[in-house]
């Protein structure tokens with residue numbers, strides 16, 4: 001599993017402001033960050049996101065490699081199909097305990113674009129009531145949960161066994177990502193460091209890379225730096241779990 005995030009110098013990954021909550025506000029629409037995002041998508045069998053990250057994305061978003069960097073569309077396709085021998089596109093995996101997804105989104109309704117929803121029994125019931133089970137390109141899988149929270153291990157086993165996923169790209173958000181880190185299943189983190197500072201009020205929620213949980217010094221995950229790249233004032237960091 002590889003993860004990809006962009007953060008400010010002070011570790012903020014979302015301003016949590018309507019229409020400005022996503023990574024492009026953090027990166028300043030940096031083109032190299034967008035190129036890397038597309039490249040990681042091109043290398044993955046599937047991309048996993050939490051329901052809130054989906055909710056904050058454009059309704060038209062399809063999570064295709066070229067969506068982030070259209071000029072590299074043919075390079076991504078060539079790399080994916082001719083070098084990695086993977087199908088034309090990765091599919092999106094959306095994780096929701098509640099099933100409260102907006103089914104009008106393009107990701108659920110575009111022919112040829114597959115989406116897998118991992119949810120609870122209650123979530124599947126809620127989605128079925130809204131007609132999700134009739135959408136031809138959407139597959140819904142319900143897993144056991146503990147008070148609505150499905151374990152990362154169960155998600156990975158499902159994706160491995162039923163969908164042939166061997167390389168999964170985690171695109172957040174911080175709530176979902178924290179659980180995968182805690183489960184010790186994250187192999188690499190690609191982190192773009194954007195040269196701005198967002199700040200935080202004491203009571204405001206501007207999440208960092210991990211939200212809703214904390215590690216102790218004795219068990220906090222450490223990483224080895226695999227590479228550092230730079231373009232203008234941004235840094236592109238690649239870490240491997242130590």
Ligand SMILES: NC(=O)c1ccc[n+]([C@@H]2O[C@H](COP(=O)([O-])OP(=O)(O)OC[C@H]3O[C@@H](n4cnc5c(N)ncnc54)[C@H](OP(=O)(O)O)[C@@H]3O)[C@@H](O)[C@H]2O)c1
Pocket residue numbers: 004005006007012013014016021022023026049050051052053054056057095096097098099100101119148149150151152171172173174175176177179207211
């Ligand atoms: N800068 C970056 O690189 C970057 C990357 C990704 C996201 N973001 C930003 O981060 C924000 C969203 O992050 P977030 O932490 O609030 O949310 P998130 O992790 O994207 O989604 C949280 C939701 O996912 C579902 N979920 C998470 N873990 C689950 C589990 N184990 N079992 C079942 N369902 C689970 C729940 O959905 P239900 O409530 O439906 O049950 C939960 O409310 C957005 O603003 C997004 O733009 C930034």
